[in-house]
Amino acid sequence: MDKSTDKIERKILEEALETKSLGRRLFFYEQLDSTNAQAKRLIKEITGADNSKEQENTELTRRADSLNGTLILAEEQTAGRGRQERGWSSPKEGGIYMSFILRPNLPAMSCPMLTLVAAIAVNEAIGRVSGLESLIKWPNDIVINGKKVCGILTETTGLLSEGPNIILGIGINANRKDFPEELKINATSIAKEKGSDINSYLLVAEICNSLERYYDKFAARGDLTLLKQDYEKHLVNKGKQVRILEKEGEYLGIALGISEQGALLVETEEKEIKTIVSGEVSVRGILGYI
Numbered sequence: 001m002d003k004s005t006d007k008i009e010r011k012i013l014e015e016a017l018e019t020k021s022l023g024r025r026l027f028f029y030e031q032l033d034s035t036n037a038q039a040k041r042l043i044k045e046i047t048g049a050d051n052s053k054e055q056e057n058t059e060l061t062r063r064a065d066s067l068n069g070t071l072i073l074a075e076e077q078t079a080g081r082g083r084q085e086r087g088w089s090s091p092k093e094g095g096i097y098m099s100f101i102l103r104p105n106l107p108a109m110s111c112p113m114l115t116l117v118a119a120i121a122v123n124e125a126i127g128r129v130s131g132l133e134s135l136i137k138w139p140n141d142i143v144i145n146g147k148k149v150c151g152i153l154t155e156t157t158g159l160l161s162e163g164p165n166i167i168l169g170i171g172i173n174a175n176r177k178d179f180p181e182e183l184k185i186n187a188t189s190i191a192k193e194k195g196s197d198i199n200s201y202l203l204v205a206e207i208c209n210s211l212e213r214y215y216d217k218f219a220a221r222g223d224l225t226l227l228k229q230d231y232e233k234h235l236v237n238k239g240k241q242v243r244i245l246e247k248e249g250e251y252l253g254i255a256l257g258i259s260e261q262g263a264l265l266v267e268t269e270e271k272e273i274k275t276i277v278s279g280e281v282s283v284r285g286i287l288g289y290i
């Protein structure tokens with residue numbers, strides 16, 4: 001990125017930020033392999049490798065905590081990564097590639113729920129900046145008019161003694177105009193659906209603002225009790241027939257909503273309520289992606 005553009009974009013972002021910590025420490029890159037990979041490198045660099053002694057652990061925790069809220073942004077990724085070992089197409093034109101480092105003061109078992117918290121926040125921010133109705137496809141894709149505009153990849157590093165580092169990677173097809181043939185069926189961009197470009201840096205700031213608000217609501221309970229309604233209100237699958245694809249096979253059911261822990265609740269044709277935990281399972285609509 002040429003330095004003057006970098007400064008202008010930084011300014012737009014910083015002026016729109018209303019947060020205490022999210023996005024306050026910002027790293028911009030013209031090109032990275034992956035913003036999630038860069039976040040991991042940064043954590044390693046700041047905390048160092050040796051953590052064998054107790055007093056060093058306290059120092060490690062302090063250093064890791066200092067990274068809470070850090071945001072890494074890249075204009076382009078050469079090895080963008082998606083969920084389930086897939087890649088994430090990350091060309092220079094029109095994409096937003098961002099990763100937060102979070103140090104939640106929560107038990108490790110609560111951390112996977114953060115990905116649903118992020119989905120609520122990103123969905124709200126996209127709606128606010130674009131004026132379009134966007135929806136969440138469980139667990140954390142954001143869709144507009146039935147096609148995907150955003151994916152979220154949450155990863156965890158760190159030892160139990162110093163608490164987990166959460167890396168929350170968000171990829172958005174913001175102003176992208178072209179997609180390769182194999183992505184065209186299920187992917188779109190905000191600009192394509194709106195018919196005009198959006199301000200990407202304003203969207204990044206709005207994501208920081210929304211995420212901090214929802215994160216505080218989540219942290220109050222350590223689960224999704226207070227956010228279930230916010231999530232389900234925008235859940236594209238709710239009340240619809242879905243196809244659950246598991247390693248062992250697939251079955252049909254009606255998506256009822258989510259549990260307080262973020263699992264998808266599905267009523268099967270045999271009237272059994274299944275609790276679908278994110279991971280290896282994929283959820284599809286009856287005819288396709290939605």
Ligand code: BTN
Nearest residue numbers: 034080081082083151152169171
């Ligand atoms: C998905 O499969 O839907 C998740 C895609 C997540 C992509 C983002 S782009 C920024 C961050 N860096 C990566 O390498 N991946 C995530």
